[in-house]
Amino acid sequence: MERRSDDMASPSNVHHTAAILISLLIILPSSVSATLNHNLVSTIPHDGFAFTQGLEIQDGRMYESTGLYGHSQVREISLEDGSLIRSHDLNDSFFGEGLTLIGDRVLVLTWKAGLILEFERDTFNQSTQHNLEGEGWGICSFEDKIMVSDGTDQISILDPLTLEPTGSIQVTSNDSEIWNLNELECVGDMIYANQWMSPFIHVISANDGKLMSTLDLSNLPSGTSGDRNEVLNGIAWDEERQGFWVTGKNWTNMYLIELYETQQNAYPQDIGNSLSASITSQMKFILISLGILGAVAVAVSLIRTPPSLSAYNEDE
Ligand SMILES: [Ca+2]
Numbered sequence: 001m002e003r004r005s006d007d008m009a010s011p012s013n014v015h016h017t018a019a020i021l022i023s024l025l026i027i028l029p030s031s032v033s034a035t036l037n038h039n040l041v042s043t044i045p046h047d048g049f050a051f052t053q054g055l056e057i058q059d060g061r062m063y064e065s066t067g068l069y070g071h072s073q074v075r076e077i078s079l080e081d082g083s084l085i086r087s088h089d090l091n092d093s094f095f096g097e098g099l100t101l102i103g104d105r106v107l108v109l110t111w112k113a114g115l116i117l118e119f120e121r122d123t124f125n126q127s128t129q130h131n132l133e134g135e136g137w138g139i140c141s142f143e144d145k146i147m148v149s150d151g152t153d154q155i156s157i158l159d160p161l162t163l164e165p166t167g168s169i170q171v172t173s174n175d176s177e178i179w180n181l182n183e184l185e186c187v188g189d190m191i192y193a194n195q196w197m198s199p200f201i202h203v204i205s206a207n208d209g210k211l212m213s214t215l216d217l218s219n220l221p222s223g224t225s226g227d228r229n230e231v232l233n234g235i236a237w238d239e240e241r242q243g244f245w246v247t248g249k250n251w252t253n254m255y256l257i258e259l260y261e262t263q264q265n266a267y268p269q270d271i272g273n274s275l276s277a278s279i280t281s282q283m284k285f286i287l288i289s290l291g292i293l294g295a296v297a298v299a300v301s302l303i304r305t306p307p308s309l310s311a312y313n314e315d316e
Pocket of ligand 1: 054055056139140183184185186234235236
Protein backbone atom coordinates (compact mmCIF):
# COMPACT_ATOMS: atom_id res chain seq x y z
CA MET A 1 0.00 0.00 0.00
CA GLU A 2 1.40 3.35 -0.92
CA ARG A 3 1.33 6.33 1.34
CA ARG A 4 -0.42 8.59 -1.20
CA SER A 5 -3.82 7.99 0.29
CA ASP A 6 -2.57 9.23 3.68
CA ASP A 7 -1.11 12.31 2.06
CA MET A 8 -4.44 13.10 0.42
CA ALA A 9 -6.17 13.28 3.80
CA SER A 10 -3.45 15.11 5.59
CA PRO A 11 -4.56 18.79 5.23
CA SER A 12 -5.35 19.81 8.77
CA ASN A 13 -8.40 21.83 7.84
CA VAL A 14 -10.19 18.76 6.49
CA HIS A 15 -9.56 16.86 9.71
CA HIS A 16 -10.51 19.86 11.78
CA THR A 17 -13.76 20.46 9.93
CA ALA A 18 -14.64 16.77 10.00
CA ALA A 19 -13.94 16.57 13.72
CA ILE A 20 -16.20 19.53 14.46
CA LEU A 21 -19.03 18.22 12.34
CA ILE A 22 -18.83 14.69 13.73
CA SER A 23 -18.70 16.06 17.27
CA LEU A 24 -21.80 18.13 16.62
CA LEU A 25 -23.60 15.13 15.18
CA ILE A 26 -22.79 13.11 18.28
CA ILE A 27 -23.64 15.83 20.78
CA LEU A 28 -26.78 17.29 19.25
CA PRO A 29 -29.16 14.37 19.64
CA SER A 30 -28.54 14.34 23.39
CA SER A 31 -28.53 18.12 23.78
CA VAL A 32 -32.29 18.34 23.52
CA SER A 33 -33.92 17.44 26.81
CA ALA A 34 -36.88 18.26 28.95
CA THR A 35 -36.26 19.89 32.30
CA LEU A 36 -38.85 19.26 34.98
CA ASN A 37 -39.87 22.26 37.04
CA HIS A 38 -42.52 22.92 39.65
CA ASN A 39 -44.83 25.60 40.92
CA LEU A 40 -45.71 25.70 44.61
CA VAL A 41 -49.50 25.62 44.85
CA SER A 42 -50.14 25.40 48.57
CA THR A 43 -48.58 24.54 51.92
CA ILE A 44 -50.07 22.76 54.91
CA PRO A 45 -48.47 21.76 58.24
CA HIS A 46 -46.80 18.37 58.63
CA ASP A 47 -46.07 16.64 61.92
CA GLY A 48 -42.43 17.43 62.67
CA PHE A 49 -42.15 14.14 64.57
CA ALA A 50 -43.34 12.07 61.63
CA PHE A 51 -40.37 10.27 60.09
CA THR A 52 -42.16 9.99 56.75
CA GLN A 53 -41.52 6.83 54.75
CA GLY A 54 -44.63 6.48 52.63
CA LEU A 55 -47.31 8.87 51.36
CA GLU A 56 -50.30 8.15 49.15
CA ILE A 57 -53.79 9.46 48.43
CA GLN A 58 -56.80 7.29 47.70
CA ASP A 59 -60.29 8.68 47.11
CA GLY A 60 -59.27 12.09 48.42
CA ARG A 61 -57.82 10.75 51.68
CA MET A 62 -54.13 10.86 52.52
CA TYR A 63 -52.28 7.98 54.14
CA GLU A 64 -48.77 8.11 55.58
CA SER A 65 -46.37 5.56 57.02
CA THR A 66 -43.57 6.51 59.37
CA GLY A 67 -40.34 4.83 60.45
CA LEU A 68 -37.89 4.36 63.32
CA TYR A 69 -38.04 1.48 65.80
CA GLY A 70 -40.67 2.15 68.43
CA HIS A 71 -42.16 5.07 66.52
CA SER A 72 -43.42 3.53 63.28
CA GLN A 73 -47.07 4.11 62.39
CA VAL A 74 -49.64 3.95 59.64
CA ARG A 75 -51.72 7.12 59.68
CA GLU A 76 -54.43 9.11 57.95
CA ILE A 77 -53.75 12.79 57.45
CA SER A 78 -56.18 15.62 56.73
CA LEU A 79 -55.56 17.14 53.33
CA GLU A 80 -57.19 20.34 54.54
CA ASP A 81 -54.86 21.22 57.38
CA GLY A 82 -52.33 18.38 57.72
CA SER A 83 -53.72 17.27 61.07
CA LEU A 84 -53.64 13.65 62.20
CA ILE A 85 -57.04 11.96 61.74
CA ARG A 86 -56.08 8.51 63.06
CA SER A 87 -53.03 6.31 63.50
CA HIS A 88 -51.97 2.77 64.34
CA ASP A 89 -48.66 1.83 65.93
CA LEU A 90 -46.54 -0.83 64.29
CA ASN A 91 -44.94 -3.45 66.52
CA ASP A 92 -41.79 -2.02 68.12
CA SER A 93 -39.72 -4.65 66.33
CA PHE A 94 -40.64 -3.11 62.96
CA PHE A 95 -39.01 -0.14 61.27
CA GLY A 96 -41.78 1.10 58.99
CA GLU A 97 -41.02 2.02 55.39
CA GLY A 98 -43.14 2.78 52.31
CA LEU A 99 -46.90 2.48 51.98
CA THR A 100 -49.40 1.88 49.20
CA LEU A 101 -53.13 1.13 48.94
CA ILE A 102 -54.88 -1.41 46.78
CA GLY A 103 -58.64 -1.21 47.24
CA ASP A 104 -59.27 -1.51 50.94
CA ARG A 105 -55.85 -2.99 51.67
CA VAL A 106 -53.05 -0.85 53.10
CA LEU A 107 -49.59 -2.32 52.51
CA VAL A 108 -46.69 -1.12 54.65
CA LEU A 109 -43.11 -2.21 54.07
CA THR A 110 -40.72 -3.10 56.85
CA TRP A 111 -37.08 -2.12 56.43
CA LYS A 112 -35.21 -5.28 57.35
CA ALA A 113 -37.82 -7.68 58.75
CA GLY A 114 -38.48 -9.28 55.36
CA LEU A 115 -42.19 -8.54 55.64
CA ILE A 116 -44.93 -6.50 54.06
CA LEU A 117 -47.63 -5.76 56.61
CA GLU A 118 -51.23 -5.61 55.39
CA PHE A 119 -53.86 -3.53 57.18
CA GLU A 120 -57.56 -2.99 56.66
CA ARG A 121 -57.96 0.52 55.32
CA ASP A 122 -61.02 1.43 57.35
CA THR A 123 -59.85 0.12 60.74
CA PHE A 124 -56.05 -0.03 60.45
CA ASN A 125 -56.28 -3.51 61.95
CA GLN A 126 -53.55 -5.76 60.61
CA SER A 127 -55.12 -8.49 58.51
CA THR A 128 -52.08 -10.42 57.32
CA GLN A 129 -48.48 -10.14 56.29
CA HIS A 130 -46.39 -11.20 53.31
CA ASN A 131 -42.80 -12.20 52.84
CA LEU A 132 -40.47 -9.73 51.17
CA GLU A 133 -37.07 -10.54 49.72
CA GLY A 134 -34.35 -8.15 50.84
CA GLU A 135 -34.89 -4.70 52.32
CA GLY A 136 -38.05 -2.67 51.92
CA TRP A 137 -37.69 1.05 51.13
CA GLY A 138 -40.45 2.40 48.89
CA ILE A 139 -43.63 0.99 47.37
CA CYS A 140 -46.32 2.12 44.95
CA SER A 141 -48.94 0.36 42.89
CA PHE A 142 -50.40 0.33 39.41
CA GLU A 143 -53.58 -1.57 38.61
CA ASP A 144 -51.69 -4.65 37.53
CA LYS A 145 -48.45 -4.52 39.49
CA ILE A 146 -46.75 -3.30 42.63
CA MET A 147 -43.33 -1.66 42.51
CA VAL A 148 -40.90 -1.94 45.45
CA SER A 149 -37.55 -0.21 45.90
CA ASP A 150 -34.77 -1.48 48.15
CA GLY A 151 -32.28 1.38 48.10
CA THR A 152 -30.43 0.14 45.03
CA ASP A 153 -31.02 0.93 41.35
CA GLN A 154 -33.42 -2.01 41.08
CA ILE A 155 -37.19 -1.85 41.46
CA SER A 156 -38.95 -5.15 42.09
CA ILE A 157 -42.33 -5.97 40.60
CA LEU A 158 -44.88 -7.85 42.71
CA ASP A 159 -48.22 -9.37 41.86
CA PRO A 160 -50.92 -7.10 43.37
CA LEU A 161 -52.95 -9.98 44.75
CA THR A 162 -50.36 -12.44 46.01
CA LEU A 163 -47.48 -10.00 46.47
CA GLU A 164 -45.22 -12.61 44.93
CA PRO A 165 -42.28 -11.24 42.90
CA THR A 166 -42.85 -11.35 39.15
CA GLY A 167 -39.84 -9.45 37.86
CA SER A 168 -37.79 -6.30 38.24
CA ILE A 169 -36.52 -3.29 36.32
CA GLN A 170 -33.16 -1.60 36.57
CA VAL A 171 -33.15 2.18 36.55
CA THR A 172 -30.81 3.42 33.85
CA SER A 173 -29.55 6.85 32.95
CA ASN A 174 -27.14 8.11 30.29
CA ASP A 175 -25.35 10.36 32.72
CA SER A 176 -25.06 8.58 36.05
CA GLU A 177 -26.13 5.64 38.14
CA ILE A 178 -29.32 6.22 40.10
CA TRP A 179 -29.10 4.42 43.43
CA ASN A 180 -30.78 4.87 46.80
CA LEU A 181 -34.27 4.88 45.34
CA ASN A 182 -36.65 5.38 48.22
CA GLU A 183 -40.32 6.46 48.48
CA LEU A 184 -42.26 5.89 45.25
CA GLU A 185 -45.39 7.10 43.51
CA CYS A 186 -46.94 5.33 40.53
CA VAL A 187 -48.76 7.67 38.13
CA GLY A 188 -49.69 6.86 34.53
CA ASP A 189 -46.87 4.65 33.36
CA MET A 190 -44.23 6.48 35.35
CA ILE A 191 -42.64 5.94 38.74
CA TYR A 192 -41.76 9.06 40.71
CA ALA A 193 -38.95 8.12 43.09
CA ASN A 194 -37.38 10.01 45.95
CA GLN A 195 -33.62 9.52 45.99
CA TRP A 196 -32.46 9.09 49.56
CA MET A 197 -30.18 11.81 50.93
CA SER A 198 -30.91 14.07 47.99
CA PRO A 199 -33.43 16.80 47.06
CA PHE A 200 -34.27 14.91 43.87
CA ILE A 201 -37.32 13.06 42.63
CA HIS A 202 -36.59 10.96 39.57
CA VAL A 203 -39.20 10.20 36.95
CA ILE A 204 -38.69 6.65 35.71
CA SER A 205 -40.44 4.66 33.01
CA ALA A 206 -42.24 1.78 34.70
CA ASN A 207 -41.87 -0.24 31.54
CA ASP A 208 -38.12 -0.32 31.12
CA GLY A 209 -36.58 1.63 34.01
CA LYS A 210 -35.32 4.46 31.82
CA LEU A 211 -34.77 7.73 33.67
CA MET A 212 -36.98 10.31 31.95
CA SER A 213 -36.27 13.43 34.01
CA THR A 214 -35.34 14.65 37.45
CA LEU A 215 -37.07 17.17 39.66
CA ASP A 216 -34.92 19.27 42.00
CA LEU A 217 -36.81 20.32 45.15
CA SER A 218 -33.85 21.79 47.00
CA ASN A 219 -35.70 25.13 47.27
CA LEU A 220 -38.42 23.69 49.51
CA PRO A 221 -37.72 24.48 53.18
CA SER A 222 -37.71 21.45 55.47
CA GLY A 223 -38.19 23.38 58.68
CA THR A 224 -35.97 20.86 60.45
CA SER A 225 -32.89 21.40 62.54
CA GLY A 226 -30.75 20.23 59.65
CA ASP A 227 -30.17 16.67 60.82
CA ARG A 228 -28.80 14.74 57.85
CA ASN A 229 -31.51 12.09 58.17
CA GLU A 230 -34.35 14.59 57.83
CA VAL A 231 -34.39 14.44 54.06
CA LEU A 232 -37.02 14.87 51.38
CA ASN A 233 -39.14 11.73 51.37
CA GLY A 234 -42.81 11.31 50.59
CA ILE A 235 -44.63 11.97 47.35
CA ALA A 236 -48.32 11.45 46.69
CA TRP A 237 -50.32 12.19 43.54
CA ASP A 238 -53.50 14.19 44.18
CA GLU A 239 -55.88 13.38 41.35
CA GLU A 240 -58.40 16.02 42.40
CA ARG A 241 -55.87 18.84 42.62
CA GLN A 242 -53.75 17.52 39.73
CA GLY A 243 -50.56 17.96 41.71
CA PHE A 244 -48.10 16.15 43.93
CA TRP A 245 -47.92 16.49 47.68
CA VAL A 246 -44.33 16.24 48.89
CA THR A 247 -42.73 16.36 52.31
CA GLY A 248 -39.81 14.87 54.19
CA LYS A 249 -38.75 13.06 57.34
CA ASN A 250 -39.67 15.30 60.27
CA TRP A 251 -40.44 18.16 57.91
CA THR A 252 -42.80 20.73 59.38
CA ASN A 253 -44.63 21.38 56.14
CA MET A 254 -46.21 19.49 53.30
CA TYR A 255 -46.23 21.08 49.87
CA LEU A 256 -48.60 20.75 46.94
CA ILE A 257 -46.68 21.29 43.74
CA GLU A 258 -47.63 21.17 40.09
CA LEU A 259 -45.05 20.03 37.58
CA TYR A 260 -44.28 21.39 34.15
CA GLU A 261 -41.62 20.76 31.60
CA THR A 262 -39.45 23.23 29.76
CA GLN A 263 -37.63 22.21 26.62
CA GLN A 264 -33.94 22.89 26.32
CA ASN A 265 -32.90 23.16 22.69
CA ALA A 266 -29.27 23.64 21.75
CA TYR A 267 -29.77 23.64 17.99
CA PRO A 268 -28.65 26.52 15.81
CA GLN A 269 -31.75 28.58 15.25
CA ASP A 270 -31.80 27.98 11.52
CA ILE A 271 -31.87 24.23 12.05
CA GLY A 272 -34.74 23.83 14.40
CA ASN A 273 -36.30 25.42 17.42
CA SER A 274 -38.71 22.96 18.89
CA LEU A 275 -38.51 19.46 20.32
CA SER A 276 -41.46 18.40 18.16
CA ALA A 277 -39.40 19.17 15.09
CA SER A 278 -36.24 17.66 16.48
CA ILE A 279 -36.15 14.49 14.40
CA THR A 280 -36.68 16.36 11.14
CA SER A 281 -34.18 18.98 12.20
CA GLN A 282 -31.56 16.39 13.07
CA MET A 283 -31.91 14.76 9.66
CA LYS A 284 -31.58 18.17 7.97
CA PHE A 285 -28.52 18.92 10.03
CA ILE A 286 -26.88 15.62 9.17
CA LEU A 287 -27.45 16.16 5.43
CA ILE A 288 -26.24 19.77 5.54
CA SER A 289 -23.20 18.75 7.57
CA LEU A 290 -22.29 15.99 5.15
CA GLY A 291 -22.72 18.42 2.26
CA ILE A 292 -20.40 20.94 3.90
CA LEU A 293 -17.86 18.25 4.68
CA GLY A 294 -17.91 17.03 1.07
CA ALA A 295 -17.53 20.55 -0.31
CA VAL A 296 -14.57 21.26 1.97
CA ALA A 297 -12.90 18.01 0.99
CA VAL A 298 -13.30 18.77 -2.76
CA ALA A 299 -12.05 22.32 -2.34
CA VAL A 300 -8.97 21.23 -0.45
CA SER A 301 -8.16 18.52 -2.99
CA LEU A 302 -8.38 21.10 -5.82
CA ILE A 303 -6.07 23.65 -4.24
CA ARG A 304 -3.55 21.23 -2.76
CA THR A 305 -0.08 21.07 -4.44
CA PRO A 306 0.24 18.00 -6.71
CA PRO A 307 2.41 15.40 -5.02
CA SER A 308 5.90 14.82 -6.37
CA LEU A 309 6.61 11.56 -8.04
CA SER A 310 8.72 10.59 -5.09
CA ALA A 311 5.57 10.51 -2.95
CA TYR A 312 4.18 7.75 -5.14
CA ASN A 313 7.35 5.79 -4.96
CA GLU A 314 8.11 5.90 -1.24
CA ASP A 315 6.45 2.65 -0.31
CA GLU A 316 6.39 0.84 -3.56
CA1 LIG B 1 -46.04 7.56 47.50
